[in-house]
Amino acid sequence: MDIATRVWNHKWRIDPIVRSLIDTDFYKLLMCQSVFRNKPDTQVTFSLINRSKHVPLADLIDEGELREQLDHIRSLSLSRGESTWLRGNTFYGKRQMFRPDFMEWFENLRLPPYHLERVGDQYELTFEGSWPEVMLWEIPALAVLMELRGRAVLNELGRFELQVLYARAMTKLWEKIERLRDLEGLRLADFGTRRRHSFLWQDWCVQAMLEGLGEAFVGTSNCLIAKNRDVEAIGTNAHELPMVYAALAPDDLALRHAPYEVLADWHEEHDGNLRIILPDTYGTQGFLDEAPDWLAGWTGIRIDSGDPATGAETAIRWWQERGEDPTEKLVIFSDGLDVEKIIELHNRFAGRVRVSFGWGTLLTNDFRGLVPGDALAPFSLVCKAVSADGRATVKLSDNPEKAMGPEDEVARYKRVFGVGAQDRIAVEV
């Protein structure tokens, strides 16, 4: 290594985990633009939720280090090259996906303050402010916590133990890639930013998939990596849109229409492969039963909770009932995937629908079994909108383990959306 590089590296007071505002998921930027246009003044609170209570984040992660990382993120602004890429690149076949007014706002953005408090062995980490600003905290906050927890474990290892750890993780991923190679017509994207082991590791995973899967690897949700590695940025929309729209609804009738209102706004802005329904926020079956006919004309559906095969069969039946041809529809699986499940779902649905996979945590953070006590195993950490304009948000999902919100509101939503008994499915990642 040359001396200048070495000196430069030592100049960093910390080793920043998130070094760019576009080190985030592409759908965040799409949603942010939509919110910026449709609900710019909504005041929201996002909050960290560790579903894996057995992982004592506040014992593992030093509060000072966490603050340094979060403060560093607040110092970031869009670089000229990043702005040029967002303004000039083609996303989903479309030029100028991001409009000049949004880009001007984004170029001037700094992330708003955070509130951090230790409560028992967990951290309470919340972000409050206007929706388009606060929502951009979600992905970097999760990435920081996941990586700091990893670093705490890695600090205990020797230099060669570290080399061997990564050697094993590489071997593990490559063996997965070798199995996926055999799947005819596979389409798979990296959705692993939020719960990745580290940025460098996610970047390695993307490059390995590029070489190992070729055409079957369709892109990454991570904008920075998509830009640097010249691959497609992938993603559409997430639960936060219907959750906030629903929270803002003044009465039960408006509540029942809120999820469709979200997609009506989206329908105006996007077409083609960006018209993907995320139906499970308040129960997939009810959502589809009540859906307006124009939604059946959308390109596809993303299955993000519940039993994925059941979800896909439900979607196929719904399209058939609405007179649509399922073989022309896209089903994107994105919940808790690993190789076995990808192979099983691909074999079951390829040909019946167009199948695609958004592979997340077990792509970019499968360090299970690689250190004593499994201290690097991924866990279920989320950062969600918990209130909007002072009203609590609710999520039901197709799996009660993923539900959230105050008890009375959950009961109200269940009644309004006609959600009955649901199967519990353990949430690991």
Place this chain on the structure above:
Amino acid sequence: MDIATRVWNHKWRIDPIVRSLIDTDFYKLLMCQSVFRNKPDTQVTFSLINRSKHVPLADLIDEGELREQLDHIRSLSLSRGESTWLRGNTFYGKRQMFRPDFMEWFENLRLPPYHLERVGDQYELTFEGSWPEVMLWEIPALAVLMELRGRAVLNELGRFELQVLYARAMTKLWEKIERLRDLEGLRLADFGTRRRHSFLWQDWCVQAMLEGLGEAFVGTSNCLIAKNRDVEAIGTNAHELPMVYAALAPDDLALRHAPYEVLADWHEEHDGNLRIILPDTYGTQGFLDEAPDWLAGWTGIRIDSGDPATGAETAIRWWQERGEDPTEKLVIFSDGLDVEKIIELHNRFAGRVRVSFGWGTLLTNDFRGLVPGDALAPFSLVCKAVSADGRATVKLSDNPEKAMGPEDEVARYKRVFGVGAQDRIAVEV
């Protein structure tokens, strides 16, 4: 990477495999000094012998590339730092192991010409000249052939396949190290230069052992790595001494005494842990039976062929017969070792003698099972003195698979040294 480094790297016409005259085994230098003093004018021929005929070296390795590598070795001379290290360092607790007259000669040395010819799917590679010069070809010639064969296979792999290959090899070695860690009182050295996968890989192996085994790792036979990593350089003497001394013997009586003559010369020069008997050149049992009493006073014995446990038991009995205490003697196992055998031998002999291991090919070149067709599996390549002053050399060993020499001479040696039937043991590496 900085631009200067990149430009520098591109300046190399080839990627040299051996870049230093001390990228060789320590015992070569010890023996070279002994030969330089005792038999400087002996004319010898060394020749490459591929015992693994199924590996078609001449099909795998381009002749032009082989010549470039060998020519590069002929361009090498001792650097000032290397000379300073050899002159000033303490080896086996002794200062000035290498005498000024030898060092002056070594500083002016360039390796003599080689003769290379393709015969069928093998190469005939021979070196002729004065013994102290020619003998220094053995290790670099073997390292070049092993690494060029490896490169031929690696050329077919993609960038990430390569990363994963090394990830797997690292994992494999580390798992070996983790098993060896549990052995109380283990003493183990790297003897893997000649059949290593590559220089960088051997260097990695040494560093991994340093971190993983700590005190149990006593050093490396490779002088360059010993110097760079500041570990002990390890080694004493090899079969070439008795083989050449024996070839020079004018009659059967002189022949019978030749192996002892070698050790008498050695006895004058060295003491302590450098007084290690290598008894198997013409059969261990006969050698020990006929040995003069002063040899029983030597520090230890190296077991390099035949069944290692049998060899060690033979040595223990011999020491007892000669009134020596075996618990004070050193037994060095150095033939075809891998973890299983190391554990087995350690458990059997620790406490009965002082045990040490010289771990070679399966330390620095265990790429078995890592590429299709096992094309990187190590194989049995040697480079031996085949004649001295025009007379053929002979080796019998304790394993007829390792014997060499003209048939009639082998018969004569067997008669002179009283070697009867021997067990055949497959030679894999």
